[in-house]
Amino acid sequence: MQQPFNLSGHVVAITGASSGFGHHFAGVLASAGAKVILGARRTDKLAERVEEITANGGEALAVSLDVRDKESIGNFLDAAYDQYGRLDCVINNAGVEAGAKTYHTIDEDDWDFVLDTNLKSAWLVSKLYTDRVVAHKQDGGNIIMISSITDSRTIKGQFPYAVSKGGMTRMTEVMSLEAAKYNIRVNALAPGYFLTDVSRILLESPMSTTFVNGIPMRRVGEFPDLDGPLLLLASDASRYMTGSVLVVDGGHICASL
Numbered sequence: 001m002q003q004p005f006n007l008s009g010h011v012v013a014i015t016g017a018s019s020g021f022g023h024h025f026a027g028v029l030a031s032a033g034a035k036v037i038l039g040a041r042r043t044d045k046l047a048e049r050v051e052e053i054t055a056n057g058g059e060a061l062a063v064s065l066d067v068r069d070k071e072s073i074g075n076f077l078d079a080a081y082d083q084y085g086r087l088d089c090v091i092n093n094a095g096v097e098a099g100a101k102t103y104h105t106i107d108e109d110d111w112d113f114v115l116d117t118n119l120k121s122a123w124l125v126s127k128l129y130t131d132r133v134v135a136h137k138q139d140g141g142n143i144i145m146i147s148s149i150t151d152s153r154t155i156k157g158q159f160p161y162a163v164s165k166g167g168m169t170r171m172t173e174v175m176s177l178e179a180a181k182y183n184i185r186v187n188a189l190a191p192g193y194f195l196t197d198v199s200r201i202l203l204e205s206p207m208s209t210t211f212v213n214g215i216p217m218r219r220v221g222e223f224p225d226l227d228g229p230l231l232l233l234a235s236d237a238s239r240y241m242t243g244s245v246l247v248v249d250g251g252h253i254c255a256s257l
Contacts, residue, residue, distance in 0.1 A: 004237035008033035011084045012234060013077065015067050015125060016094030018045035020196040021146060024223045025091060025230055030058030032231055035084055039065030039076045040094075067094045067121035073128055081132060089142040089234050090129045092122035092168075097198045100157035111160055118164035119171070126175060130182055140183030144233050145172045147190040149249045161198070165190075169245055176243030185242040187233050192249025194221040216251030 012029050016022040018040035026036045030053045038046045038060060046062035053060040063079045066072040080087040096117045098110040126143050133141040151169040154162040172188040179186050192215070195203050202211065203220060212220055229246045232238050247253060 005231045005235045006033060007231070007235055010034045010088045010234070011037070011080055011086055012089040012091065013037040013039065013080050013087055014091045014093055015039050015065060015076075015121070017049065018042040020198070021191070021194075021223070021226070022091070022093040023049055024226075025093065026060060027053060027056075027058070028227050028230060029234060030060055031056070032235070034089075034234070035059045036061070037076070037080045037083075037087075038062050039067075041066055067125065068116045070124060070128070073121070073125055077125075077128055077132055081136060086136065086138055087129065087132065087141070089144065090125060091144045091146065091234070092125055093146040094118070094121055095146065095161075095164075095198060097158075097161040100201065101159055102157060103159045106160055114160035115164050115167075118161070119167045122168055123171060126179075126186070130179065130184060133182055133184060141185075142234065143175070143179070143184060143186045144230075145169070145186070145188040147172065147188040147245065149190050149192045149247060149253055151190060153253050172245060173243050180242060185238070187238065187241055187243070188245040189226065189229055189233060190245050190247045190249070191226060192221055192247070192252045194223065194226075214252075214255055215249070216255055219250065221248065221250060 012034045014022045014025055017026050017038035026038050026049055030036050040046055043064050050060040050062045061083055063076050065076040096114055098114050145168050147168045148165040150158055150162040151165040169188055172186055176186040193199055226248055229248055
């Protein structure tokens, strides 16, 4: 029996892998033995990451991906099957925000951009992945959503982003019920505040110190804080978990109780 958290022989695809969480996750998973497929529009950044991973003894493949385009998603997933004959896990990590927008100040184009990138894409990737698990007669699969604590705790100016993450968390729960018939597990990782392109405006603003003091652990997250939860969800260690949402936030949600 394979040891829990060991990803040797596993093939994992990550959307939004050119920066932020996805960039970090690719290295963590490769170090655990996974063959990783990196998808994003910035192919130059993907190529750099693949070089880093292979230099460290890992195995990675870069594939151009626009998560708002169904054909591009299909090509991304097919690259895994063409290269390795299977795809054990898909991580829906691609995410954007539209700046400090409220329900009243956001325009339709920004709304569509955020919801299509963060939420619709996660559904499409999951749907097309399930198609391929069935077509290839694969013995099940694994879908990980990268949600956020903004699915339940938010501040003014996060309207489209928070709505998209709330939808993603709920999608995780409903999909876990529906995907079980294909032996596909669906779970979510919900980070608190980490310094990424999405959170930079807030965490580098004058209100940052006050905001961070509201987190019980008195700091924002550091990328390695996500490594254990990620490996749990991506590996066979979570083989009896589906519909779960793992919160990694330094106690931030509890502070609102």
